Every structure is written in structure tokens, then in C-alpha cells.
Amino acid sequence: MIGLWDTTGNEVVKALAAERRSAGGVASGMALTLIVVVDEKRVREAEAAATIAAAAHPCRLLVVVRSEIERDRNRLDAEIVVGGRLGPCEAVVMRTYGRLALHAESVVMPLLVPDVPVVTWWHGEPPEEIATDFLGVVADRRITDTAQARDPIAALRQRAHDYAPGDTDLAWTRITPWRTLVAGAFDTTEARVSEARLVAPRQDPTAALMCGWLSSRLGISPRWEHTDEFPRMREVQLSCTNGDQLILTREDSVATFRRTGQDDRQLPLVRRPLGDELAEELRRLDADQVYAEALGAISGVTGLEQRPATRVHVWKDPATAERAEAGVTAHTATSQR
Missing domain, CATH: 3.30.1330 (60s Ribosomal Protein L30; Chain: A;)
Incomplete structure (x- = not known):
């Protein structure tokens, strides 16, 4: 294991290459790249699930932990593990702070395994629009979990409106x-x-x-x-x-x-354990048409399977949105006086 504190993306790439050389054959035969987007409080859950899934699907595991976006100073801490506590895979756990957390793709992109599919899994409340997260746009498959949303049924409807072939949800896996x-x-x-x-x-x-x-x-x-x-x-x-x-x-x-x-x-x-559910979704990397039809049936949105599979990134700055919302609230309060 290699720990890098207050580092850069280039240093992470170099350290991973060095760890691969020292590990030898442990780091060969990657079937996919699994990107995990998770909050700090759920990192251990995500790592445990990804370890189970990686045992069935050899992969490079990239865990992206976004923390303290409002921090003034950007910082990247990384932990590199090859064939260690996270199973028979190459794993990089990246903790991003400050504005860097909004641009995690700048660190993740150089770490993608060439010529293999990319799967992004959000362990937490799913994004409202996947296109606003570049880590979802770059993926061939996108896994959410509406059961972790504050309103799971409303989140399912949103998944239908935001659907593109390649999306799936662990609530679907559980049935x-x-x-x-x-x-x-x-x-x-x-x-x-x-x-x-x-x-x-x-x-x-x-x-x-x-x-x-x-x-x-x-x-x-x-x-x-x-x-x-x-x-x-x-x-x-x-x-x-x-x-x-x-x-x-x-x-x-x-x-x-x-x-x-x-x-x-x-x-x-x-x-089943969360890791087994995740492993099931990693078995197929094409669009799940049956899921699309079921999602369309409960939401009333038709033609989901005919939508284009590619997404175009839509930049959204949550800090700007929060400031705009605070401004609207202040204006409303002033008008009511």
C-alpha cells in the first residue's frame, strides 16, 4: 500500500505504475474500470462491496470521495492498493477537497484502463441528472441506488426522465x-x-x-x-x-x-449483500432493456430504450446554485416585510 498526501494526479499515476511493477502478475487482466463515487461516511461500505464485486470481475477500482467542497484550498490525498485489502484488483482511493472535488475527472481520467468498459456507481443519494457528473458521462454503465434517496419513488421517476441506455439501479437488482x-x-x-x-x-x-x-x-x-x-x-x-x-x-x-x-x-x-448485488450488475455491460421497460411502465415515460446511449456533459456548479438559491430566499424575505 502507498499513501500520498496533498499530492497531484501525476504523482498518483506514477505511484500506481510503481506498485503494479512490484506486484507483478497480480495486476494483469483487467476486465473493466469501476469508479465509485461516495461520501466519507460510507467509504467503508463501498470498499467492502467493491471488494466482493472485484473478486468476480477483475477491475481497476477508483474510489472518489468528495469532501469539503467549500474549502478554500484544493487538496488530493490518495491511497494505492494492489492485491491487498481491497481484493485481487488495482485500487486507488482518492479524497478530493475544495474545488477539486468538482473536477475529480481531472484525476480519474488518466487512471482509466485503456480499451475496457467503464462503470460508475454512486453509493449514496443518486444525482438528479447524471449528465452533470462527468464521471457518469464517461461511463458505459451507470449504477444508482434509489433506495438511498430521501423520496425513493420520486427518485425512480427522475431516473426515468434522466434515463439513457446503460443506466441501471440496485433497487432493480434486488428483485x-x-x-x-x-x-x-x-x-x-x-x-x-x-x-x-x-x-x-x-x-x-x-x-x-x-x-x-x-x-x-x-x-x-x-x-x-x-x-x-x-x-x-x-x-x-x-x-x-x-x-x-x-x-x-x-x-x-x-x-x-x-x-x-x-x-x-x-x-x-x-x-443478498451489497457486494453481490453490485457483482450482478457488472456481469452485463450492455443496456438493460427490460429495466428500461419496467422503469417506463411505472413512470409513464415511453421510449426509454430508443434514447441515445451517449451523454453530453452539462456543467453545474453546486456552489453557484446554492448562492442563487440563497439570493432568492433573501429577496423573498425582503419582499414579505
């Missing part, structure tokens, strides 16, 4: 086991589904995406029954035109599958 069990139930029947019902909390983005998936796949409008008794999606019930009912109910890490005329079955439905 993969649900979708697998529901789809598998129709391997032995050709009956069409006429109605669907979900039981989940009002602000559960996984339930919203499940509704969108059922709607886009089956052409129906699922009924969402809100509940405060459970922290996440509890039950999915499907009614078929031949009178059969299929009910999938989760209890802790086990699901009970009930079907008309058959005995109940116990099936595993485990909440």
Missing part, C-alpha cells in the same frame, strides 16, 4: 430473485395472468419496479397494497384466467409459494 421465482412458476402452464397484487411499503422502490416489470411483461396494471408492518416487499399474488392463483410470500429469508391445486413449497429468498 432479481423475485422475478426468477415468478417467471419460473409459468414454466409448466400457459395460462394468462389477468390480475396482480403486491403487498409492500409505500416508499419501497423494489415494489415499484416489480409493478413496472409485471405491467410491461403482462400488459396489466398491478394493484399495490401499502403496508407499514414490513420493511420491504412482502407478497406478490397473480390471478390467472383459468382460475389459478399463484402467491409468493416472503418470511425473513424464505419464501412460501402457493399455487391452486398444489402443495405449498418453501423456496430461498435471501437478501
